Amino acid sequence: MSKVFDALRKQNVLDVDDMSSLDIADSKQQARSSPDVATTVVPLSCHRNTTRLVRLRISALSPVLPFDRKQQLLASDQYRIIRTKILHRPDKPQFVLVSSGAKGDGKTVTSINLAGSFALKEDARVLLLDGDLRQSQIAQSLGVAETPGLVDVLSGRIDLKSALVRAEQFPNLFILTAGHGAQRAEELLESVRWRALIRQIRANFSTVVCDGPPIATVADYELLELASDGVVVVARPDHTDRAICMAALRAVRQQKLLGVVLNGVENWCFWKAPVYGYQIKEAANREPQCRLQRSRDARGEKREGEETDVREP
Numbered sequence: 001m002s003k004v005f006d007a008l009r010k011q012n013v014l015d016v017d018d019m020s021s022l023d024i025a026d027s028k029q030q031a032r033s034s035p036d037v038a039t040t041v042v043p044l045s046c047h048r049n050t051t052r053l054v055r056l057r058i059s060a061l062s063p064v065l066p067f068d069r070k071q072q073l074l075a076s077d078q079y080r081i082i083r084t085k086i087l088h089r090p091d092k093p094q095f096v097l098v099s100s101g102a103k104g105d106g107k108t109v110t111s112i113n114l115a116g117s118f119a120l121k122e123d124a125r126v127l128l129l130d131g132d133l134r135q136s137q138i139a140q141s142l143g144v145a146e147t148p149g150l151v152d153v154l155s156g157r158i159d160l161k162s163a164l165v166r167a168e169q170f171p172n173l174f175i176l177t178a179g180h181g182a183q184r185a186e187e188l189l190e191s192v193r194w195r196a197l198i199r200q201i202r203a204n205f206s207t208v209v210c211d212g213p214p215i216a217t218v219a220d221y222e223l224l225e226l227a228s229d230g231v232v233v234v235a236r237p238d239h240t241d242r243a244i245c246m247a248a249l250r251a252v253r254q255q256k257l258l259g260v261v262l263n264g265v266e267n268w269c270f271w272k273a274p275v276y277g278y279q280i281k282e283a284a285n286r287e288p289q290c291r292l293q294r295s296r297d298a299r300g301e302k303r304e305g306e307e308t309d310v311r312e313p
Contacts, residue, residue: 064142105235138175
C-alpha cells in the first residue's frame with residue numbers, strides 16, 4: 001500500500017482555547033436582502049428513509065473506511081481517537097473542515113475515515129461533504145456517482161434531499177459529492193444558496209465533515225473555513241514540504257485550528273504499544289502458557305531419564 005494512504009501511526013492535536021461561531025450572515029438579514037432565494041431551513045427529518053441508498057464500492061486494499069478489517073485495527077483505532085478528541089472539545093465543533101498544505105497528504109482519505117468514525121456512533125447523523133469542487137476525490141474513492149452533488153444544489157438544479165445518498169454499509173453516513181461543472185467555484189460558495197445550505201445541513205446533521213481544497217491555494221478554501229467551526233490539517237512526514245506545511249498552519253485562523261493529523265508516520269520503537277485489549281492480551285499470553293507447559297513436560301522427562309537435556313523451547 002502506498003505510504004500516501006498508509007494507516008495512521010500517530011496523531012497529535014493542538015488544542016485551542018476559543019472557537020469562533022459560524023461566520024455567516026444572519027438568516028433574517030439574508031431573507032431581506034435576497035427575497036428571490038429561499039433561506040428558510042428545510043427539515044429533512046425523514047431523510048433516513050427517503051434518501052437514496054447506495055452500496056459503497058471499496059477495494060479490500062483501500063485505506064478507506066477500515067473499521068471492519070482486522071488487518072487495519074490500528075488505523076481504525078486512531079480515527080476513533082481523533083473523533084473522541086473532537087467530540088470532547090468544550091466548543092463542540094459541528095462543521096469540521098479537513099485540509100492540507102498541498103496535494104498528496106491524504107486529506108480526502110482522512111475526511112472519509114473521520115466521517116466514518118463519527119457515523120459508527122448509534123445516535124449520529126453524519127454528512128460527508130466534498131467541498132473540493134475543482135479536484136474532487138470522494139465519489140471515486142467510495143465508488144459512488146459524482147452527480148448530482150454540491151454544484152447541482154448550489155446552482156439550483158436540485159435540492160439537498162435529492163442530492164444526498166446514504167451508505168448501505170454505514171447507515172448513519174450521508175454523502176454529498178461535489179458534482180460536475182464548477183467553473184467558478186468561489187462564486188458558488190459566496191452565494192445565498194450556500195449560506196442557506198449551511199443552515200440546512202447544520203439543522204439536520206449532528207456532524208459535518210468537509211473535504212476541502214489545499215489551504216490558501218484558492219479562494220474556495222477561505223470560504224469553506226469561514227463556514228466551518230474548526231479545521232483539521234493533514235500532513236505526511238515523507239511527503240509534505242516543511243515550509244508549505246508551516247505556511248498552511250499560519251494561514252488557518254488560530255481560533256479554528258482543531259489540530260494536526262500526521263499521516264503515514266513510521267513506527268518508532270519508543271512509542272507505547274498502539275493496541276491493547278482483552279483479545280490482544282489473550283493472544284499474547286497464549287504462547288508463554290504453551291512454553292510453560294512444554295517446560296514442565298521436559299522436567300518430568302528429566303526425572304524419569306537422567307540423561308535428558310532440558311532447554312526452554
